Amino acid sequence: MKTEFIIEAALAIQQTILANESTLESLDREIGDGDHYINMKRGATTVAEMQADLASLKPDEALNKIGLKLLSTIGGASGPLLASFFMSMAKVLKENGDESNLKIAAAFAGGVQAIIQRGKAGLGEKTMLDVLIPVSNEFVLQATQNNDIKLICAKLIQTAEQGMLSTKDLIATKGRAAGLGERAIGHIDPGAKSCQLMIETVCHLLLKP
Amino acid sequence: MKTEFIIEAALAIQQTILANESTLESLDREIGDGDHYINMKRGATTVAEMQADLASLKPDEALNKIGLKLLSTIGGASGPLLASFFMSMAKVLKENGDESNLKIAAAFAGGVQAIIQRGKAGLGEKTMLDVLIPVSNEFVLQATQNNDIKLICAKLIQTAEQGMLSTKDLIATKGRAAGLGERAIGHIDPGAKSCQLMIETVCHLLLKP
Amino acid sequence: MKKFINKVDNILVESLSGFAKAHHDLVELHLDPNFLTRTNKAQNKVAIISGGGSGHEPLHAGYIGYGMLDAACPGHVFTSPTPDQMLMAAEAVHADKGILFIVKNYAGDVMNFEMAAEMLPFEHATVLTSDDCAVVNSTYTTGRRGVAGTVIVEKCVGSLAETGADLQACKALGDKVNHRTASIGVALTSCTVPAAGRATFDISDTEIEMGVGIHGEPGRRRETMRPADEIIGDCVEAILMDFKTRQLQPSKKHEALLLVNGFGATPLMELYLIYNTAAKLFNLHNLEISRSLVGNYTTALDMAGASITLCLLDDEIKQHWDSPVHTAALRWGK
């Protein structure tokens, strides 16, 4: 992994978030408080503006800096969760290195683990974890099998999509939608949607010829 | 004048007010605060409910009682003005008697005079007085000429109508609409409208075969 | 119309009953005729009585208590009270030093209070409040309307009365505060009078009513919605112009009280934003904001919008503004 790629990914993610304003906004309006798009936009824009500061850093340093920045920028539920993700991913990368897809997958899994710990949620609670846990598992599996990055990306896009869609029929037991009971059914979780979009964006970047 | 007629007139006026809800309400909404219909309805209904109490009284006593009751019932600008009208009219009747149209016209004029004194307004200020002053003048004139009550009524209906319509093109210099300046132009004054309606109602009663 | 109402005809009494129950330490409610008095009748002071149409809460009942009003007479929604209310209230609270009526300058309020005054068996005087400078040329009118500045008048006069000052002194201070005060309001939406069941005026999503009255009366003009600072700029301008016309503009730094008043449906967040800009703008014109009040103090039911009130302070007004007050809606120093 290169810091250059991290920056490129950050810019692409910003574009994706901006392009999905109405989707993200209405999802959080339906079963939340309507600010998820604004939160994600604030975070994505801030990271995009860090380009110059990040360029000279090592990848793990860059990710850690992004995490710290997100922590003081996003707020809400998604802020500390995404921040924890990047800071923990950075930590694993720093300790283990980033020379193989497997090491990167392990770092990704470490990031997801931090979200689980921070939010005390698991699979099936109608949160971003319904995207992140399957994606993390799939990533590790694919990398263990030593598959080509193109194949890995294709798989992860698909897994993320499935995870995101799976939140639709769930009752929420974590996050703001937990207050809704049955009324949450039929609505996709906004955090799951934004995570799916971000994963897809990064994978598309990697798939680019 | 008989107390019986006063009661009959009160009931008829109540019907008229109720039937003109939307007209009175929207006129006061346009250039006032929207409560003129409610105020008039409250007053008219209260008087209509006084039937039993009034029946045994002499006409001047009945009118005075109506005035006093209105004073504590209507509120707003129209309350003290209409109350003053009835109390003063009663006073003149008591002093002068009510045996001729001229004496009744004089009492009516006395009532209007009380409104002028209380509200410190005159003709052309876009208030109920733009109906009441011409009607009072015409009433006295017609009665002086010893005209038949049918003719008098026909004249008064016409005068009231003209007076009411005349308020449309005026700037208000008294009452709530005085704050509006030019913006009051094009709107009929609600108090002028309700007075015109009440006069018309009483005249129609007198015109009934 | 969606409101927390049972029957339109009962809303006033039900609401007053709740108010009296919630503040039983401060006020006592009398019904039919309706008026509210201080729980602990003040002794040997001018009794201060105010009143007016309901729908402007906390005005006036919210200002009953030590250092402010002795009684309040609430009329029906937006309709001035009737003389019997004022007479009974005066009877209940007079304390041998006369009665001072504080009346917002509307034809209905003026006439009803006037008739009460004529029948009053006590020495009495009246302060008419007329702080609304929305109507530019008031020469052809019955005078300016009384709006949020009334709160400042009631606070200062109430404070002075508490010292045992006589009727004429109280009236003089009330007149002075009123004279040194100017207000202007802006509506974003109309209010809805419960009995009418529909909005008093129609206003589109891109319009505002500049100079609106506290009953939703039309104001100076209908305008296009603009950034807050522009709207506030125009309001400040109107107040400064009014002070200038009345030769009140200060030639050097002068202390002032700034009241940013919500009409009922405007979030506190926006009121403080308005305050922020207004204070800055007044500062540019020698007006140093040394006293402030921000919140819903003279409302127009559920209208979205706000008014800005400036009162030119002097030592006397400052003293009476700062003095202790203990009412449902205004409380400090006690």
Add this chain to the structure above:
Amino acid sequence: MKKFINKVDNILVESLSGFAKAHHDLVELHLDPNFLTRTNKAQNKVAIISGGGSGHEPLHAGYIGYGMLDAACPGHVFTSPTPDQMLMAAEAVHADKGILFIVKNYAGDVMNFEMAAEMLPFEHATVLTSDDCAVVNSTYTTGRRGVAGTVIVEKCVGSLAETGADLQACKALGDKVNHRTASIGVALTSCTVPAAGRATFDISDTEIEMGVGIHGEPGRRRETMRPADEIIGDCVEAILMDFKTRQLQPSKKHEALLLVNGFGATPLMELYLIYNTAAKLFNLHNLEISRSLVGNYTTALDMAGASITLCLLDDEIKQHWDSPVHTAALRWGK
């Protein structure tokens, strides 16, 4: 959307600046990261810090001052603040007896305060408020939401801290007050988040949202608009049921505090009407309302609607509710 706004991104700072200017005797504003502290730093006491998304004004900054909060951390509108704000606030107000965070129970608030707590170089504890009983079966959820009852918790804990009580005692009282408190809200209209520019939810002229959250989150159910007493009856019922479930219902006459809270666009007149009915209904169930608070204390921007909060009093809670407080939004005895 019509609001007094210049640029959506600036509304928070402009509003906070106005607040700090209007209440410069009480609070000091720090920007970037944003937090507000008491003007006179308290000595030798537990420092009480709260915070949360903005848009609930006067919560929390309006409760900074003697007898209540030492600092508040406002997030963006309806978005919980970030840990750096809490850390800086703690740094500014800690006074050698530790830091107590009072946090409304929302995932975002909880996690942000938690991360701040983990980094805090001082002794610390957290009280989570969770008074909203709108969600009937909360076993499958992360727990109830913190709403208007938070004000009661902040008042009582603030009072205790002022006596020099230690961190554990403050936390214990906060937990107790929270435990003995239940709230439920009803929305007549949606709120509009400035940055979103449109209503959070659609609701027709004949519908209400029963059990709505203070961010406009959907509640128990969408219902048809009905007379106030029926709606209030259901709210009271929900609170009584909650007390029953939690074995808190009193078997004989018991004193309680009733807070009727407006969400931002509901006239005081209606809030007092609600209070009137609610007090009567609770009385029928052994709950004697001996303390009251009626007004806009925990708002949801410009939402029309109200919440009812009941707190079962005991001598300790009563003492700390009655004790002097001097903040922008709550003031008595000082």
